[in-house]
Amino acid sequence: MKLVPGPASIELAIKVSGILGLRLTDLEHKTFPDGESYFRYVDCVENDVVVIFQGTHPPQDKHILQLCLLSSGAKDLGASRVVAVVPYLAYAKQDRRFKEGEVVSIDVVLGILKQSGVDKILTVNMHAPWIIDKSPVPIENLDAIGVLASYITRMNLKNPIVLAPGKKGEDMSAAAAKVLNADYGTIKTKRDINTGAVEVSLEDVNVKDRDVVVVDDMISTGGTIVKSINALKSAGARRILVGCVHAIMVNDADKKILSSGADAIVATDAVPNKYAFVSVAGLLAESLRKL
Ligand code: R5P
Secondary structure (H helix, E strand, O other): OEEEEOOOOHHHHHHHHHHHOOOEOOEEEEEOOOOOEEEEEOOOOOOOEEEEEOOOOOOHHHHHHHHHHHHHHHHHOOOOEEEEEEOOOOOOOOOOOOOOOOOOHHHHHHHHHHHOOOOEEEEEOOOOHHHHHHOOOOEEEEOOHHHHHHHHHHHOOOOOEEEEEOOOHHHHHHHHHHHHOOEEEEEEEEEOOOOOOEEEEEOOOOOOOOOEEEEEEEEOOOHHHHHHHHHHHHOOOOOEEEEEEEEOOOOOHHHHHHHOOOOEEEEEOOOOOOOEEEOOHHHHHHHHHOO
16 A cells, blocks of 8 residues: 655645554655646555545645546556545535536536546545435545544533534534533524525523533634624523634634634644644544555
């Protein structure tokens, strides 16, 4: 097995190679003056299973194309199988046609990866897990909510309740609550398909004088979490801890979250970020061992 550190996920590739006790493949990478990517496999990959670490967090389009180059190149050089470790799988928000005429982006992206020789995608808490069934490339979707919650157990929570927004909210909050030995519930969300603005509401949850852990698979603009924090504060929550797997954090989302009253943000290293106190490397290594 050859472990290939794609430019988007070098740190994670180093951690996984350390856990597996396998050295990283020597890969030459440079960017031409006009911005195009160049790669050269220095080590031979012929007849090998090639595992490419390349998240597709921002800049998504560049990271996706780099993954395609690395995968196609490996197959062209005789790799027997390509496994793409894509801790954050981009474009999963556009998993259907919400409005007439829209492009279903995730279908296109998965089709391109298939065409580029990717035989399997290993990802973490994908935004739309229901697309696994229709994906042209087999997807293994690992769940990092447990490791995230294990870290939060150190935070000395008082009478905690775990809440998560959206339609996957109940599964996420239940998984975290099991680890934290806490109550759980959901935060109802409604997103405007034209503006993207989200409305949240707390229904049937009592947060008064309690520590609240809000978990989410991803934070992008921070809009959902900031609105949730405002509602929780108004309802009398004590401390508010925010945990997420994918901290995309566009336009200073983290600052908005902290200034709206969150006491801490804890994220994983699935996307490189400064709140990555929890690593998904162990989960990835465990899955790769089965190959
Ligand atoms: C929604 O389904 C997700 O779980 C997140 O709540 C959402 O993607 C976060 O986006 P934003 O940070 O832009 O509100």
